[in-house]
Amino acid sequence: xxxxxxxxxxxxxxxxxxxxxxxxxxxxxxxxxxxxxxxxxxxxxxxxxxxxxxxxxxxxxxxxxxxxxxxxxxxxxxxxxxxxxxxxxxxxxxxxxxxxxxxxxxxxxxxxxxxxxxxxxxxxxxxxxxxxxxxxxxxxxxxxxxxxxxxxxxxxxxxxxxxxxxxxxxxxxxxxxxxxxxxxxxxxxxxxxxxxxxxxxxxxxxxxxxxxxxxxxxxxxxxxxxxxxxxxxxxxxxxxxxxxxxxxxxxxxxxxxxxxxxxxxxxxxxxxxxxxxxxxxxxxxxxxxxxxxxxxxxxxxxxxxxxxxxxxxxxxxxxxxxxxxxxxxxxxxxxxxxxxxxxxxxxxxxxxxxxxxxxxxxxxxxxxxxxxxxxxxxxxxxxxxxxxxxxxxxxxxxxxxxxxxxxxxx
Numbered sequence: 001x002x003x004x005x006x007x008x009x010x011x012x013x014x015x016x017x018x019x020x021x022x023x024x025x026x027x028x029x030x031x032x033x034x035x036x037x038x039x040x041x042x043x044x045x046x047x048x049x050x051x052x053x054x055x056x057x058x059x060x061x062x063x064x065x066x067x068x069x070x071x072x073x074x075x076x077x078x079x080x081x082x083x084x085x086x087x088x089x090x091x092x093x094x095x096x097x098x099x100x101x102x103x104x105x106x107x108x109x110x111x112x113x114x115x116x117x118x119x120x121x122x123x124x125x126x127x128x129x130x131x132x133x134x135x136x137x138x139x140x141x142x143x144x145x146x147x148x149x150x151x152x153x154x155x156x157x158x159x160x161x162x163x164x165x166x167x168x169x170x171x172x173x174x175x176x177x178x179x180x181x182x183x184x185x186x187x188x189x190x191x192x193x194x195x196x197x198x199x200x201x202x203x204x205x206x207x208x209x210x211x212x213x214x215x216x217x218x219x220x221x222x223x224x225x226x227x228x229x230x231x232x233x234x235x236x237x238x239x240x241x242x243x244x245x246x247x248x249x250x251x252x253x254x255x256x257x258x259x260x261x262x263x264x265x266x267x268x269x270x271x272x273x274x275x276x277x278x279x280x281x282x283x284x285x286x287x288x289x290x291x292x293x294x295x296x297x298x299x300x301x302x303x304x305x306x307x308x309x310x311x312x313x314x315x316x317x318x319x320x321x322x323x324x325x326x327x328x329x330x331x332x333x334x335x336x337x338x339x340x341x342x343x344x345x346x347x348x349x350x351x352x353x354x355x356x357x358x359x360x361x362x363x364x365x366x367x368x369x370x371x372x373x374x375x376x377x378x379x380x381x382x383x384x385x386x387x388x389x390x391x392x393x394x395x396x397x398x399x400x401x402x403x404x405x406x407x408x409x410x
Contacts, residue, residue, distance in 0.1 A: 003394065004034045004052065006085045008076060008100055010092035010119075012042035013054055018312065018383070019116065020091075022194055025051045027387030033394060036083070038075050040068045055079060069096065076103035086398055087112055087163075092119050094150035097158045110163040110403040115172065120154055122305050123147030155179045163403050164393075171330040172308035187393050190310035190331060192383040193319040202291040209276060210292060213246035214360060217293040217322070219286060219313050220251045222277070224258045229265050230299050232275060233349035238356050239274045245360065247297075249277045250286045290320040294366065295359055298326035299347055315381045317342075318373035323366045325355045338380055341373020 007024070015021055024035045034052045041056035055075055057068035073096040076088055080103070088107075090100035091114040104111035127144025159165055159176065165186045167173050173186045196202065204210075216235075222228045231247060238245045253259040259277075266275050278289075290296075296317030300306050310331045317324045318335075324342030326332040336344045343359070345351040359366040379385060397403060 002032045002034055003086045003398070004036065004083065006038065006076065006079055006088050007035050008038045008073060008088070008090045008093060008096055010096075011039065012045070013037050013039040013056055014042060014045050014047040014049060018194065019191055022383045023192065023387055023390070025049060027383045028391060031387060031391040033391055036079070036085075038072045038079065040065060040072060072096070073099040076100050077106060080107040080109065085109060089114055092116055094119060094153045098153050101158055101161060108404045110397065111161075112164045112166065113159060113162045114166045115176075116168050118172070118175070118305055118308060120147050120151035123150055125305060164397055168310040169308055169331045170334070175308050189386060189390055190381060191312045191315060192381045192386045193312070193315040193377060195319050195378055195382050196287070199291065199321060203288055204292050205285070205288040210246060213244050214242070215289070215293045216245060216247045216295045216297060216356065217289050218247065218249045218251070218297045219316060222249060222251050222253045222259065222262055223255065224253070224261060225301070227299070227301050228262055230347065230349050230352065231297055232265055232269050232271055234352040234356065235271055235274055236269050237349070237353035239271070241357055242360055245274065245356070247275045248289055249275065250281055250289055252277070252279045287320070290317070290322055293320075293322045295356060296322040296324045297352070298324060298332060299352060300327060300329045300332070301347065302329065315377055318377040321370040321374040323359060323369035323373065325352060325359070335381070339373045339376040341369050341376070
């Protein structure tokens with residue numbers, strides 16, 4: 001017997017996010033859990049949804065994304081009449097979550113909420129100028145109001161009435177518990193990783209700048225609010241002691257101004273021969289750099305938004321046998337302690353530089369960390385493991401007499 005979820009997502013479909021594409025699109029169907037997606041269509045994006053059907057709304061014209069998102073949410077009222085779903089689940093939506101909750105109650109289905117990031121808090125931080133400081137005062141006012149309304153909807157109405165809430169981390173679970181959500185109704189599902197079958201089959205990057213260099217890698221966003229300049233400041237110290245060190249930043253900034261500022265910082269610190277930004281790359285090209293990397297860096301500022309996150313970088317580095325240097329963000333610290341795959345240090349340029357030099361000068365220790373991390377991450381954060389845990393959780397929830405009864409045949 002298979003089960004089928006109806007899932008309203010914030011992301012456009014098809015989505016690049018691995019916790020959607022890999023967890024729900026690939027691994028859960030192997031365990032008998034199918035998933036139909038209601039979302040806004042990502043026009044021009046390649047890829048199909050392998051785990052079920054998609055019910056996509058096309059966005060056109062001014063305000064098209066907002067209108068399409070609202071239509072996708074309203075479809076939760078009509079779609080259960082066409083198919084037999086075991087539950088309705090909504091991801092990172094506020095008004096959409098309220099609509100999903102009402103639709104679930106209308107059809108007598110369980111309602112689950114999936115929180116991958118603190119939506120309301122991020123909106124409020126944009127409104128306060130903590131994120132995208134160049135936003136106009138009127139746009140800030142709009143985001144502050146939207147953030148407060150979203151918080152009121154989520155924390156006052158939706159989450160207390162949800163049958164279950166899936167969160168990204170133990171820290172996020174604690175945050176919601178402080179807001180009154182019952183701990184017994186929450187399950188952390190951290191970001192996972194797809195393990196490469198054989199590292200020796202990966203092709204090294206065709207980048208002549210890497211010849212004769214010891215490669216350090218960073219995967220991810222480079223927005224100014226993430227303080228990527230800390231890695232540059234650390235590299236100033238590193239290359240003075242180890243001139244063959246070379247940092248590749250695989251990623252980019254959402255705002256052109258942030259990327260231009262970072263490029264200027266590289267020039268100002270005289271690091272043009274020691275730091276390269278690739279921009280966003282297809283996954284298979286990014287993994288080529290992991291093949292050659294000596295160390296993986298994951299500096300993430302402490303904030304109320306980032307502290308409850310579950311960064312993918314550390315798990316990806318460990319999956320490829322790359323030892324990690326990260327700061328004490330809660331989920332990063334937990335994962336590094338469990339895997340013994342790197343060093344957890346304070347978020348300063350001096351501490352990152354010192355940790356980099358320690359492992360560059362002790363390749364045996366670094367290699368042992370990489371091997372330990374790779375062997376342990378498979379049992380902690382691989383998507384097959386997370387899928388088995390999540391499927392078991394869904395099974396237990398549906399077996400609970402406290403949830404609305406539903407016919408779970410696909």
